[in-house]
Amino acid sequence: MLQKFTEYVEPFRGCSPLDVRVMDVLQALPQNVQIDFTADDTFRVTLEDFVPGRGWRMFMNLPEHGSAVSRCVVLRSKLADAPEAFSLYIIAHEFAHAYLRNGGWDAISDPEDAADALAASWGFPRP
Template identity: 60%
Template sequence: MSFTEYIAPFVEFPVLQQRVLHVLEQLPEDVQTDFLSDERFQVELDNYVPGVGWSFLMPAPGIGGNGSRCVILRSKLADLPEAFAHYVIAHEFAHAFLRNGGWGDITDIEEAADALAASWGFERPARA
């Protein structure tokens, strides 16, 4: 599967680009297929400017009001410990896969994203 489109925004941050690619490649095939087949799924670099805000083009809501599945990642993920960065990236992809909803019996969206990311092999590292 080709994830070129999803890692392109990180060309100026090669460490982050490799980390995003690593996580994408480790996701289950059904998740990869879901992302690749949905034009509303995208991955972007955070471009926040203090006093100005953000600027992103997001696809309009789909049928049934399903909104964009845009994952925004900060460049500082390149500077964090690798395991933690992988966890954060997987956690954000989990939100996109779950469409910011629950997972199974887990209704809290943050707990759901953590649990799904862990099921993919990206558990939140213990604090040092």
């Protein structure tokens, strides 16, 4: 898994400490979530590519046959400058969306509330 995690963190290498924060969250996730991400070829993590006046672009894998979604977590570079607790929460929240495939969790049907609750259960509550 460490090799896959290293691949996930690669886009953030020039954006310290965001690279370390992404790795910290990945390593803190429950093993079943880690396996779910690393076994899915459509899952990836990338840095937002926005250029003022030119726009935003992102490359992501197409959903696999029989799947309705492709999972790509896009993070902003300003998370490197944010307070650590907030940054870790946002990263975990976005990973929760990917794990839940932007759906609900248990009795929580709202995707935002579900991602917040799951991130908190992983040890990353909203500050």
